Amino acid sequence: MEKLELWELTIVLSCLVLLLIALTLSTLPKGPVTEAWLSDYSTSLGAGQNVSFKLHLNGGSEYEVITFLDDEKQATVRSNNHYTLSFTLPNPGQGMHRITTRINDLNSGDSHYLFFTVDVL
Amino acid sequence: MSKQKNQWQTRLILILMLIFIAGSFIRLYPAAVSDKPLRFDTYYHVRVAELIKETGFIPNFDPWPAGGRPHTYPPLYHISLALTSVAFNVPVIEVSRFFLPVLASLTIPVAFWFARKFRNEKTALIAAFLLAISPYLISSSYESPQVIGLLLALPLAYFMMNSKYLYSGMLVSVIFLFNTFIALFLSAVILIFLLSEKRFKAMAKTFWVPAIVLALFFLPRLDAFSCSNFWIGPFFISKSADAWVKFVTPAFLAMVLIPIALIKGKTDRYRRFWYAWVGLSIVLFLSHYLTPIFHPWRQDSILMFGLVFFFAEAVSGKDKKSLFFLAVFALVSLFALNSMYHSWLFDRPLTSNEYSLINYVSTLPQNVVPLANHDVCSNLMTLTNRSCLLDTNFECIPDAKKWYDYENFFWVRDSEQMRAILSAYSVNTVAFAGGDWAQSVIIPLDVNKQYSAWLPNTPDATLYEINIRQGNLSYYSERP
Numbered sequence: 061m062e063k064l065e066l067w068e069l070t071i072v073l074s075c076l077v078l079l080l081i082a083l084t085l086s087t088l089p090k091g092p093v094t095e096a097w098l099s100d101y102s103t104s105l106g107a108g109q110n111v112s113f114k115l116h117l118n119g120g121s122e123y124e125v126i127t128f129l130d131d132e133k134q135a136t137v138r139s140n141n142h143y144t145l146s147f148t149l150p151n152p153g154q155g156m157h158r159i160t161t162r163i164n165d166l167n168s169g170d171s172h173y174l175f176f177t178v179d180v181l
Numbered sequence: 182m183s184k185q186k187n188q189w190q191t192r193l194i195l196i197l198m199l200i201f202i203a204g205s206f207i208r209l210y211p212a213a214v215s216d217k218p219l220r221f222d223t224y225y226h227v228r229v230a231e232l233i234k235e236t237g238f239i240p241n242f243d244p245w246p247a248g249g250r251p252h253t254y255p256p257l258y259h260i261s262l263a264l265t266s267v268a269f270n271v272p273v274i275e276v277s278r279f280f281l282p283v284l285a286s287l288t289i290p291v292a293f294w295f296a297r298k299f300r301n302e303k304t305a306l307i308a309a310f311l312l313a314i315s316p317y318l319i320s321s322s323y324e325s326p327q328v329i330g331l332l333l334a335l336p337l338a339y340f341m342m343n344s345k346y347l348y349s350g351m352l353v354s355v356i357f358l359f360n361t362f363i364a365l366f367l368s369a370v371i372l373i374f375l376l377s378e379k380r381f382k383a384m385a386k387t388f389w390v391p392a393i394v395l396a397l398f399f400l401p402r403l404d405a406f407s408c409s410n411f412w413i414g415p416f417f418i419s420k421s422a423d424a425w426v427k428f429v430t431p432a433f434l435a436m437v438l439i440p441i442a443l444i445k446g447k448t449d450r451y452r453r454f455w456y457a458w459v460g461l462s463i464v465l466f467l468s469h470y471l472t473p474i475f476h477p478w479r480q481d482s483i484l485m486f487g488l489v490f491f492f493a494e495a496v497s498g499k500d501k502k503s504l505f506f507l508a509v510f511a512l513v514s515l516f517a518l519n520s521m522y523h524s525w526l527f528d529r530p531l532t533s534n535e536y537s538l539i540n541y542v543s544t545l546p547q548n549v550v551p552l553a554n555h556d557v558c559s560n561l562m563t564l565t566n567r568s569c570l571l572d573t574n575f576e577c578i579p580d581a582k583k584w585y586d587y588e589n590f591f592w593v594r595d596s597e598q599m600r601a602i603l604s605a606y607s608v609n610t611v612a613f614a615g616g617d618w619a620q621s622v623i624i625p626l627d628v629n630k631q632y633s634a635w636l637p638n639t640p641d642a643t644l645y646e647i648n649i650r651q652g653n654l655s656y657y658s659e660r661p
Contacts, residue, residue: 064192066504067303067307067503067504067507068192068196070504070507070508070511071196071199071200071306071307071310071511072196072199074310074314074511074514074515075199075200075202075203075204075310075313075314076199076203077515078203078204078206078207078313078314078515078518079202079203079206079207081207081515081518081519081522082203082206082207082210082522083210084519084522084523085210085211085214085522085523085527091533091636091637092636092637093533093534093537093634093635093636094534094634094635094636095534095537095541095632095633095634096632096633096634097541097631097632097633097644098629098630098631098632101629103629103648104650156627156657158657165637168637168638170635170637170638172633172635172641173630173633174630174631174632174633175629175630176629176630176631176646177627177628177629177648177657179627179648179650
């Protein structure tokens with residue numbers, strides 16, 4: 061068979077590169093997912109009522125959970141996967157307050173947080 | 182001489198097969214490795230096709246979004262998905278992953294056939310090659326039945342150039358039943374083409390069948406047009422050309438001007454058809470400087486499709502200049518493709534943590550209808566049968582201001598804009614995908630970050646509950 065002409069060679073080589081590109085396809089990150097969610101909290105409280113809520117964790121790592129009332133640190137708990145933690149905090153006083161739980165993933169070093177806003181009458 | 186001819190034929194077939202295999206593989210592989218469809222539009226089409234499979238028809242008003250909405254999307258794509266699903270006994274969502282990329286791959290041999298009919302084998306081979314490696318055409322092989330329109334546009338053009346106007350018209354009708362936009366685009370190309378030849382009778386021969394089909398489809402749905410005023414209005418006023426349109430404009434203009442400069446010889450019907458195609462495409466693209474009403478991504482794909490045939494003709498000469506431009510085009514395409522092939526464009530629309538968010542929303546009471554972006558909403562609605570505020574039903578938007586505000590919500594720059602949207606429409610829950618950069622803007626508002634899901638080194642997918650107190654949404658504090 062005759063040699064390929066240059067334009068044919070361009071097409072053939074490009075198609076081979078095209079196949080190579082296709083084979084290098086990597087998909088988006090699909091590693092272990094950690095889920096965290098809050099439940100059993102109230103967004104308005106009467107005077108003297110304590111703040112209570114639950115934090116649910118569903119993941120494959122070890123976590124450190126720190127709760128904050130506005131910017132003030134309240135408690136630190138270590139937890140592992142598939143866990144429900146219950147918290148009760150003192151009444152923060154009249155006005156709008158934010159209750160934050162920071163979740164430090166001890167394996168990856170990442171920090172994540174959840175919060176709810178409570179209006180104390 | 183005959184031996185030489187046989188050798189050339191064998192080489193031609195082998196090279197064409199290589200082009201087809203490479204072009205098909207790069208289109209089908211992302212669909213095969215993803216467990217879900219790659220584009221959010223597909224999730225909408227899957228819902229309609231599933232409805233056909235279950236009930237045998239599409240109601241004029243969609244039953245799934247809150248309050249219903251006129252259904253004006255032509256039915257043939259949905260019917261094809263439903264029938265394929267029944268024929269192969271596989272779920273519609275599985276069919277939808279492969280249906281369009283398979284048809285997009287078939288465009289490669291059809292392009293070869295078409296170009297060979299009017300030009301030589303070399304030009305045809307180059308056209309098939311350019312079509313196979315075009316990053317634009319590869320990445321647009323997944324979402325819209327416009328792909329079917331592009332495939333059928335080639336036999337349509339074949340009939341047109343052979344003066345078989347009735348057949349062309351019939352194909353326009355079939356294409357219309359798959360997708361209105363591509364049918365209108367092709368009609369405009371045909372119109373320009375026939376006007377340039379002053380063939381007025383041919384126009385009547387071409388368009389009488391599509392006109393009847395269009396009337397039969399839309400007349401029973403006239404009420405659906407009531408929403409188009411709302412739809413077009415805000416789109417004209419509220420947006421201008423984005424940075425991406427400005428960035429690619431010089432490249433697009435160069436891609437049109439280079440083949441025009443290179444093409445030699447007399448303009449025949451074949452060339453006139455592609456002049457009309459490319460000319461109209463570039464005008465529609467430049468219209469983004471006035472209005473984004475013509476979808477920029479889709480319009481670009483159509484432009485690239487026409488340029489393939491334009492370019493194939495321009496670089497099929499025997500001189501070194503042709504070879505140089507062919508090699509440059511191939512290199513640039515492969516480089517661009519390699520860069521974008523690893524992006525979200527070639528993966529399912531959501532990451533694993535975002536799918537966890539969707540599962541979580543599906544466990545909440547039915548009255549929780551979140552505001553979420555298109556990707557999240559389309560997946561939520563199709564995979565869990567739940568409602569979502571920004572659904573993907575584009576063909577008719579009853580309240581465009583509201584729809585546009587919902588879309589804009591994920592791009593606002595300050596909390597006050599966000600608060601205005603949430604308050605105006607009494608939104609009670611917002612689901613953020615990791616890529617929604619406005620996620621941080623919501624924090625100063627009186628909200629609860631109820632749920633979060635994450636992967637290592639990726640942004641969180643979150644669910645926010647909005648606290649409406651005494652009818653108002655206020656700020657928690659000014660703290661970031």
